[in-house]
Amino acid sequence: MVETVSITPAEKTAGVPAVRKKRKWTADHWLAAAFLAPSVVLIFLFVYGFIGWTGYVSLSNWNSLVPDWSFAGLKNYLYLFHDFRFQADLRNTLVFTVLFIAAVIVLGQLLAILLDQKLRGESLFRNIFFFPMALSFVVTGVVWQWLFNPSTGVNLFLKPLDLDSKWYTDTTILGGFHWGKIEFGIPVAIIAVVVAAVWQMTGFAVAMYLAGLRAIPDEVREAARMDGATEFQLYWKIILPLLRPITVSVIIIMAHISLKIFDLIYAMTGPGANFVTDVPGVYMFETTFRGNYYANGAAIAIVMLLSVAIFIVPYLISSRKGGS
Template sequence: MSNRASALPRKRNSDSLRAFLMLLPSLAAIAIFVYGFIGWTGYVSMSNWNSLVTDLSFAGLDNFRFLFRDFRFQSDLRNTVMFTVLFIIACLAIGLLLALLVNQRIRAEGLFRNIFIFPMAVSFVVTGVIWQWLLNPTSGVNLLLKNLGIEQVPKWYVSTQIVPSIKLGQIEFGLPVALIAVAVAAVWQMSGYTMAMILAGLRAIDEEIYEAARVDGASESRIFAVITLPLIRPVLLSAIIILGHISLKIFDLIYAMTGPGAMFVTDMPGVYMFETTFRGNHYGYGSAIAVLLLLFVSLLIVPYLISSRRGN
């Protein structure tokens, strides 16, 4: 009996060692290609390497000071805030509405679910190209409007107008009209995904809770406000985190659809980083933008992860 008992810890240790050795290649790859490269990017961001000639001499925070004084980067921060707000609110509103409709056990529910989720299967590059044609001032939707006799057609993503225009430092703070067109394309792609998340949350609610509320005389609007919304709040929070993460680091949709735009009205930090690093060869500035992007995403995700861990 004692031999069998002593053999159990040895077997557990052997299994743990075998599992660690199986995971070791993946852990090494993550350490090098994720955290190692993050560390290297942080090191370059504090260097004077802003030309084809490598210069890793220490520059401190000079690259970051330059960015926050730069008109383009200030415009990028404004655009990121405005796009994120538009994108998240629109996706949540449309996703919630679609989820509530599909949750009514309608006929051909599976077909509608697939139709709404289908845009998610398309890459942001393809989405950008499609919506660039649809919202082109001389074709697409505007051509249809002109055929209907409407002469004053929108400029969509080529507009440089900002509303309301509030002078803040070097830039005009407000919502760039051109950014609305980009937000429409992004919402078209991601609202179906948001619907799927919310629908899963709705289907997890026990029907007996609704039946008990109806027996007590609660109206449907009251049931939605007091029962449905509180119970799907974790799903809504998860959707906000995912959508916020996408909006903060968006690159491919902007690059394919509009580029930086006139006066940088549709520019984003990801686009600026790409052009600064790989076209301008300003590796210090590009790395600084990458570090700031990582910090912005971390400020959104880390509190959520901490809250989720405490909740478990």
């Protein structure tokens, strides 16, 4: 479901080189290296090696059941970027990612601050906000598919308001303009998927913000109140800026989840009419394992990897430097 990262705690202990340098490389060090070696080999083979292999497939002509390793150059990539479905995927991923991250950050901060107000029943509320994280995206998808069923679900509440949306079956693109082969804008159907994703992942952000809030010393709040700050000013001017590093982590984590999302959409809506809810993860799966277009699928996978790497590589490098 989700993963998290930080390299900092262990790095902190690394700041004493004077003592460290004197240490001799003993037999125990060889033993330590020997215990680590299998994992290192596995990672280099199954992560880096296989990425290279996929990259190679994406440059080949293997678009049928039988492998064809002949070199195709960038043919598969060119095909994708001129493909209606892939262009729609890029639009959907962008819209989904922006809406999803924005909602998770706003809701995450709001609920974390709410839980920090020493309400009665706080732990009950916390558990209510957190429990969806323990669920599978497949379960979430199945349930929200039913909730957003166009002829029922939440529409039974919205009908009096005349807001009778077709949700994930709606092919309307809001604010649309022509771009390549597609209509660019916000597909209404994506909003339904965003709601489900936000429902599942907000707890993650709440937990992180709550940990951040608890780490802010009480003196900070007291000092602000002494200076006559209102509660609103206290949070808006002092607490929220202090939480900014956490927001960076939340953005990175949510962005990498959203850019590679597959199971939620596959279980909830599938590609949708006119591919209004399609994403690269679903396209890659269908074209590779249902259609046997391996080279095309590999090209989609590489594009996905690059989009994730744009966020993750700087984050990993800065975490490394920040710690030592």
